[in-house]
Amino acid sequence: MNAYELADELENYVWMNPNNNRDYCKEVKDMLRKQADRIAELSKNVDELEEELLKTPQIKELSDEEIMNLYKETKADNGGIREFVRAILKKASEK
Numbered sequence: 001m002n003a004y005e006l007a008d009e010l011e012n013y014v015w016m017n018p019n020n021n022r023d024y025c026k027e028v029k030d031m032l033r034k035q036a037d038r039i040a041e042l043s044k045n046v047d048e049l050e051e052e053l054l055k056t057p058q059i060k061e062l063s064d065e066e067i068m069n070l071y072k073e074t075k076a077d078n079g080g081i082r083e084f085v086r087a088i089l090k091k092a093s094e095k
């Protein structure tokens with residue numbers, strides 16, 4: 001049973017049992033429906049985000065020559081590996 005069905009059941013129960021606190025039951029029923037609406041809205045947002053995430057990202061490639069030039073510029077062979085990696089990432093992001 002989902003929240004909408006539960007709200008309907010609560011509404012039916014209140015009408016069949018008039019000694020119950022109708023105002024409280026109405027408040028609970030309305031809150032159930034609002035929460036169900038909000039959950040449906042959030043679910044839609046998640047579906048849209050999932051669709052966006054599943055799109056194939058554009059692959060950015062650097063040529064061997066570009067990589068070697070960055071290697072020389074950053075002096076990676078003398079321990080500048082971090083600078084080399086940063087330079088590669090920066091260069092790829094510029095493409």
